[in-house]
Amino acid sequence: MSDFIGDWHALLVLVVAGFLPNEVWRMLGLWFGGGVDEGSELLVWVRAVATAILAGVIAQILVLPPGSLASIPDWLRYGAVAAGFAVFMLTRRSIFAGVVGGEAVMLGGKWWLG
Amino acid sequence: MVRWPLALPPLDSTSWQSPLRAFAWGVRSVASTVLTLVLFATYLGIGALAHDSHFSLGWVLTSTALVWAGPAQIILISTLGSGATVVQAAIAVTVSAIRLFPMVVSVLPMMRTPQTKRRHLVLATHFIAVTLWVECFRLFPHVPRERRIAFTHGLGSGLCAVCLVATTLGYGLAANLPPLLGAAILLLTPLAFLLSTARNCRQLSDVLALVLGLALFPLVSLLQTGVDILISGISAGTIAYGVHRWRERR
Structure with missing residues (x-):
């Protein structure tokens, strides 16, 4: 058990910093959801901030890459994501095509570098 | 986007009479959307990220089961993995999770009947995240209320x-993979999130928030505050909202 999950401290961190912060918003939606208009100005701001936080996380993974992603040169990581985005736009917003395109550029680039 | 044909029975079919069969149709619907593939790629990336950030498999x-929100899990793993405190990670995850509130608010009315009690909706509410939210809007018209x-x-459960x-x-x-393929799996996360977020952008404020959020983080991270994600996210989001307001007024 302790090898599988880690110690109880790690599990507690998961509940406090991962589970509760998400579940709180879901349950608030369940309890008080009746009165909120989906198009309200507050929710427009909330969506913008949530989107920008997610964008920050994407940038963090690319700029300060974890683990084996760090073995790929900076320019190739950025180039691969830019290529993926270009393929996504060219294929009328196909996520699948964009992901495959980005991955192909990264693998091809790394292979070409040797 | 590619959609596999929807194979749900007609609304008046007898196979909707048992809740168990309805559950089974829900499980089968997992195979009817390309979003399942995107989710699969995202979670491959999350598993790889957790490994490379030294978390255990369990x-x-x-x-995955408790948090059930890909972005939140990535924020949690990458902030904790890069040395943030539990409080800093919890704040970043809490702010990122606010977007679940409007999703829950907009989808629950479609599940309610006059007999529905709140407690009947607790598990369904837990399952709400972006993929399920999108699929509910697509599939509910084919499911008896x-x-x-x-x-x-x-x-x-299927997802x-x-x-x-x-x-x-x-x-x-x-x-177990050679580093190059490991890197390819880690790259799935930013790619899948960037593209699925770009797809979900509904108005100018969303697009601006995405672009500004990407651009501001590298600058803010030079400050090394420990809450870089929060600072860049709240400022980029607020600027995007400000531009949206300014354009509405004109």
């Missing part, structure tokens, strides 16, 4: 099972 599986909760339980398998695979692959 921990990341528990996080009184079976929608059972159907959502099936759809949610969760897919993600648990993907998490395990990603974790195992990151541990």
Whole structure:
């Protein structure tokens, strides 16, 4: 058990910093959801901030890459994501095509570098 | 986007009479959307990220089942992994999770009947995250109202099972693959999130928030505050909202 999950401290961190912060918003939606208009100005701001936080996380993974992603040169990581985005736009917003395109550029680039 | 043909029975079919069959139709609907594939890729990436950030397999599986929100899990793993405190990680995750509130608010009325009690909706509410939210809007018109909760339980459990398998695979692959393929799996996360967020952009403020958020983080991270993600996210989001307001007024 302790090898599988880690110690109880790690599990507690998961509940406090991962589970509760998400579940709180879901349950608030369940309890008080009746009165909120989906198009309200507050929710427009909330969506913008949530989107920008997610964008920050994407940038963090690319700029300060974890683990084996760090073995790929900076320019190739950025180039691969830019290529993926270009393929996504060219294929009328196909996520699948964009992901495959980005991955192909990264693998091809790394292979070409040797 | 590619959509596999929808194979749900007609609304008046007898196969909707049992909640158990409705649950089974929910599980089967997992195979009817390309979003399942995107989710699979995302969770491969999360498993690999957890491995390379030195979390245990059981921990990341528990996080998939309990947190059930890809962005939140990535924020949690990458902030904790890069040395943030539990409080800093909790704040970043809490702010990122606010977007679940409007999703819950907009989808629950479609599941309710006059007989529905709040407690009947708790599990279905837990399953709400971006993929399920999108699929509910697409599939609910083909599901009788009184079976929608059972159907959502099936759809949610099915998607969760897919993600648990993907998490395990990603974790195992990151541990055993040569570094180049490990890097390819880690790259799935930013790619899948960037593209699915870009797809979900509904108005100018969303697009601006995405672009500014990408651009501001590298600058803010030079300050090394420990809450870089929060600072860049709240400022980029607020600027994007400000531009949206300014354009509305004109």
